[in-house]
Amino acid sequence: MKRPAKKHTYDDTLLVTVLILVLVGLILLTSTSAYNGRVKFHDSYYYLKKQGLATVLGMAGMLWIARIDYHRWIPLAVPGYLAAIGLSIAVMAFGKEYNGSKRWLSLGPFSFQPSEFAKVAVILFLAWLINRNVKKISKLRMMSGMMLSILPVVGLVGASNLSTAIIILGIAVTLIFVASPRYAQFIWMAVSGVGFLGIFLALESYRLERLAIWRNPEKYEKGYQTLQGLYAIGSGGLFGRGLGNSVQKLGFLPEAQNDMIFSIVCEELGLVGAGTIIVLFLILIWRFFVIATHAPDLFGALIAAGAMAHMMIQVILNIAVVTNSIPNTGITLPFISYGGTSVVFLLLEMGLVLSISRLVQ
Numbered sequence: 140m141k142r143p144a145k146k147h148t149y150d151d152t153l154l155v156t157v158l159i160l161v162l163v164g165l166i167l168l169t170s171t172s173a174y175n176g177r178v179k180f181h182d183s184y185y186y187l188k189k190q191g192l193a194t195v196l197g198m199a200g201m202l203w204i205a206r207i208d209y210h211r212w213i214p215l216a217v218p219g220y221l222a223a224i225g226l227s228i229a230v231m232a233f234g235k236e237y238n239g240s241k242r243w244l245s246l247g248p249f250s251f252q253p254s255e256f257a258k259v260a261v262i263l264f265l266a267w268l269i270n271r272n273v274k275k276i277s278k279l280r281m282m283s284g285m286m287l288s289i290l291p292v293v294g295l296v297g298a299s300n301l302s303t304a305i306i307i308l309g310i311a312v313t314l315i316f317v318a319s320p321r322y323a324q325f326i327w328m329a330v331s332g333v334g335f336l337g338i339f340l341a342l343e344s345y346r347l348e349r350l351a352i353w354r355n356p357e358k359y360e361k362g363y364q365t366l367q368g369l370y371a372i373g374s375g376g377l378f379g380r381g382l383g384n385s386v387q388k389l390g391f392l393p394e395a396q397n398d399m400i401f402s403i404v405c406e407e408l409g410l411v412g413a414g415t416i417i418v419l420f421l422i423l424i425w426r427f428f429v430i431a432t433h434a435p436d437l438f439g440a441l442i443a444a445g446a447m448a449h450m451m452i453q454v455i456l457n458i459a460v461v462t463n464s465i466p467n468t469g470i471t472l473p474f475i476s477y478g479g480t481s482v483v484f485l486l487l488e489m490g491l492v493l494s495i496s497r498l499v500q
Contacts (some may be wrong), residue, residue: 204490
């Protein structure tokens with residue numbers, strides 16, 4: 140008697156972890172942003188409403204994409220990457236400036252950050268490119284060509300958003316490293332990357348200034364945010380002041396709901412609460428790894444590996460900035476920090492990985 144075909148389902152652990160992070164993120168955002176919302180917009184729930192709308196759209200998109208065979212996105216890999224380049228050029232020409240940086244395109248009443256789209260576009264593009272040339276990837280010329288292919292978007296995004304450019308570059312290096320059977324060639328890539336980063340930093344004086352602020356934040360006016368974030372972390376102790384009881388969010392830490400939200404998490408929930416958030420991210424990264432290693436083909440494995448690299452790099456960079464372990468780069472904490480474009484494309488990316496998990500044996 141023939142056994143019925145096994146009905147594959149989503150990775151439950153991944154899906155539940157994403158849902159928990161989204162819910163926790165909305166709760167923490169409400170607590171962190173209420174004061175700024177009341178002062179700036181006379182509405183304590185201003186930021187929650189905007190983030191909530193973006194989350195609903197992202198969740199709907201995630202569930203829709205999760206039901207689609209991920210191979211159907213192959214024809215859109217190159218057009219999507221070209222669109223990312225085009226949107227990055229549009230930002231430089233017509234972008235909306237906020238806090239001294241051009242990162243947004245205005246579409247009527249909505250603002251859109253193309254660099255978030257670029258992360259997903261690069262993952263799909265490189266997964267397609269590597270899958271197509273996997274037999275030649277061990278050759279230095281092919282590896283160099285793949286890295287050169289993503290430099291246009293890295294350069295365009297990096298002109299106004301260095302941190303996102305570093306994430307995109309990190310995703311590219313991770314995907315090529317995962318697919319390549321030779322590792323010695325990555326030494327020259329690391330040297331080239333350091334040289335490229337050095338030149339990039341030297342092109343603008345404010346980037347070198349950030350290094351000086353990082354070393355001695357108390358000596359510079361622009362080090363104020365870093366110091367206030369460290370005060371928040373230090374005052375939280377083991378269990379924190381309690382949800383909603385942060386002092387630093389009351390105008391002391393500028394834009395607390397954005398890049399520095401992890402410091403408020405430490406202040407209100409303490410080391411235990413912050414550690415729990417980190418554990419949730421570790422579970423997410425672990426599931427990406429499991430799905431990547433059990434994916435039915437290389438294309439699916441590379442998409443999951445790209446999502447893993449994206450999440451890992453962004454979380455590490457954000458926490459490192461908040462704790463002043465590296466210079467301030469202005470990068471959000473996934474699912475926790477305020478940012479509609481960020482949460483939408485993060486959830487769409489989760490949908491891609493969930494669609495791969497359905498075919499994992």
